Structures are given as structure tokens and as C-alpha cells.
Amino acid sequence: MNLVRVNVEGTTKVTKVVVPGMHKRKKGAIVNVGSGASIVLPSHPLYAIYAATKAPGKNLKKYGSWALVTGPTDGIGKSFAFQLARKGLNLVLVGRNPDKLKEVSDGIQAKFGKVQIKNVVVDFSGDLSEGIRKIEEAIEGLDIGVLINNVGISYPYARFFHEVDEQLLKNLIQINVQGTTKVTQAVLPGMLKRKKGAIVNIGSGAAIVIPSDPLYAVYAATKA
Template identity: 40%
Template sequence: YLAYKFFFRAGKDLKKYGEWAVVTGATDGIGKAYAFELAAQGLKVLLVARSEEKLADTAKELKSARSGATVDVLQVDFSKFDASARAMVKSKLAPLDIGILINNVGMSYPFTKYFHELKDSEVADIMQVNMDSMTWMTRIVLGEIDEDLKPKSGMLLRKRGAIINTSSGGARTTSPLLAEYSAAKAYVEKFSQGLAAELAPKGIDVQAQTPLFVTTKMAKIRKASMTVPTPEDYVKCAARQIGYDPVISPWPPACTDTLSSLSSFSRPDRQRERETATERETERKSRLSRPKERQRESERQRERADVS
């Protein structure tokens, strides 16, 4: 079954969901790759991100790469996604036939840390960007209902659509020194699973896609391999999975995630957690020591210069 699902099952005609695709976090990594892939499949694409400059550059690049593509942009800072920002997004999306929403925007730690070492602003941003933005964007595209609970707009009224929420492999395991981030991504998966059951009878597919390692800025991985795809390769697989499983790791070698979770019962959970914590603590100390090493080296160079 896994071989069929990852290698032989045909992707759906995504244009049947609607005319437009909305992609958040659309100027880098997986979000940008999704924008290009959906445009290639014939959808009009609305790019949503924080930087106006990067939005303009990405839109220009996309139009150049996909002749005839319809591309629009919307500047949103999801760390400040308050009522006025949500109203602005709702107004922008209201006249559009939104078929697909890619909730891709996300934020992790700057590097592995104990939870108590995070700044208050980092704690707030991780919740806002990973959970609140996805929840509110989903609510916006679903549309409004009247006093009788009947749909007045959006996907609910059209009785079609697909909502894709980007989770993380960190949501599947206990993640010391990334505790809040992994918990936020676990919320993404549970929210998606619940909504998938609620909305399937209404013609709307909801799916959490769980990448493991991808060569993105947030993952801080530069070199691709068989188990670490580029965003473009990852998204080619991910787009074929839209409309199927409520939760999936789209990159084929990611099925090793399932195998490793089964084999993990051979060791006690606490032992695995201690080992993971030790590895991340070593990385954390290494990162924290780098500025001190640079400072000491600078002092040594000044001393040598004084002597000479």
C-alpha cells in the first residue's frame, strides 16, 4: 500500500477545487515551491508573506517562469495577525474563488533552547505564527454562515476546497529543546485531523503535511540527499497527495518515519528523550560558545598586534 500511495497513486486535478490558490509563507522554501507548482497546474496564485520586496521578487520570478500565470500578492505579518489584519485578508479573499489554501508560514527557535531561555516575544511569535495564523486563515477561507448556520460564502457555500497545513516531523516525537515548536506543530496535526472529519461531508479536504528534513532556511540544511529533498522535489510529491490522507509525510523516504516510530518501542521513551536532550544540549552549547570563541580570538589577535 505504501508503494502505491507514494509512487503509483495519481494526483488529483487541483483546478477542480477552485480558481485560486492562496499560499502563506510564499517567498521561501516549501511555500515558494508550492506557489510555482500550483501555478504550473493551472491555478491562479495569491502569494502571502511579510516582506513586500520579496513578494514582488517572487511574483516577478513566477510570472517569468510560468508564462501566462496569474499572480497576486498580499503583505501580511503573521506575528501581528490581529483583528484588523484578519479583516484586511478577508476583504482581499472575499471576491476570489479560493480552491486551495496552503497554510505554510511557520517559525521555529533561532536555535535549540530550553523553554525558559526563550524571550517572551519568541514564545508569543511561535504560537501566533504556527497556530493562530493557520487557524484564522482556515476560518477565513471556509466563509461565513447566517443565523440559521447556513453558509453564505467561501468554501462552505461552494461545497469544495482543499486546506493544506504544514506540520513538522517534530510534531510526531518528544522534542526537548524545541518543546514549544513541536507542540505547536502537534496542534497543526490534531486540528487538521478533526477538521478533515468535520468537512469531508461538505466537499472540503483538509490535510496536514508533515515534512521531515527539507533544504530550507528554517531547517538550516543546505545539501539535498535521498532523505533530504529540495523544496521543489518535496512539493512535487506533496501536491500529488492533496485530497487523500488527513495526515501524511509526502516525501517517499519519509515513510521511514513510520518504521522508526514502530522500532522505537525497543527502547524506553525516557532513554530516547534523554539521548535527544543530550544531543541538542551539545548543539546549544556549541552555538552559544561561538561568539565567545570569536571574541577570544579577536583579543588574541589584538595582543599579537600589540606585541609586534
């Protein structure tokens, strides 16, 4: 059984390798990592304990020398960016705020030195087609081995479903669903061509731990 283990600030996530077209060679992975316990594990509880605590981690550089992270300027995305750089991967950082992107990339290079970083400014709530075009141009010729689909938004505060305004509804669907899907479409062909790659989709425990997550229903639906 081929496993991928991802460490983010002391939390270990493990999953089976299931990337379409790669499973026969056991060199790819898709894992949904939530803010709660939304991880994919084999069903036997003892195996799950072993996989989460004792299974050896993967050498992520075997997937490729570059990783792409969306939403890398805060929280989980920023932690992923630093940890991937620690593992020796070069980075493509995709976010909407150029100042924050520079701050993160400068911090990574100050800490890890030789890591190459490309910053791509994309507002996922704006012209998504133009944003994906920028990403495709930035990754052309790069062996993107790891994709971290982290970008996402929630409600500014709890609301009943009928209180969710049209702009918020549009942004939730476009950023959380379409953004993740389109970035994956941009990166996956290269992984399939090289027959290796890992894709990590950041979900939320709101979609699993609390069914439908009352007062955040659309967010829960888009982050399942």
C-alpha cells in the same frame, strides 16, 4: 477512495479526503505535511505504497481557479507557489516582506505567463486581526480552491523551555497556531459554500519523529 497528491520538489504526499461538510461529495482534503514523514495514509502498508507512488494525481483546478499560500517567499511555501502556478492556478501570496513577495510573483509570471497573482502583505507576528482583514478583502469574490498554510517560525537556536523568552513564546503561538487557524477560518466558508476545496497545513517532523523535540519543545507543540 478519493485522494489528493501534492508534489513538492519531488516529494509526494497523499491523504484521504476529510474536510468537514465535503466528505460526502469527496471533493475536499486536509493534509498535514511535515518536514519529516508526517503524512496521513490508510493503515495498510501496501496501500500506502500504492497511494504514494501509483495513485493518479488530482486536477487541482477542479477545486477552484485560485490558491492561497502563506509564507511563499522561501523554502516549502515558495515551492508550493511555483508548483500550483505550474498546474494553472492563480495565486494569492501572503507574506510580510513586500520586496520578496514581488520577487516571487515576478519569477512565477516570468515562467508561467498567464497566471494572475495577488500579493498581500501581512506580518503574522503583528496585528493578526488587521492581517486577516486584508486577506479577506483580497479573496473576496475569488474561488479559493487550495489553501497552503505554510507560514511559521522556530527558535533562532536551541533553548531549554525555561529559557524561551515571552516575545518568542508569543510569536510561536500566534504565528504557528493562531495564524494557521485564522487564515483557515477566512478561507473555509467559501469552500463549504462551493462544496469543494483542499487545505494543506504544513507541520513538522519535530512533532512526530522526535517526540517533544528536546530544546525545541514549544515549536514542536505548535507544529504538530
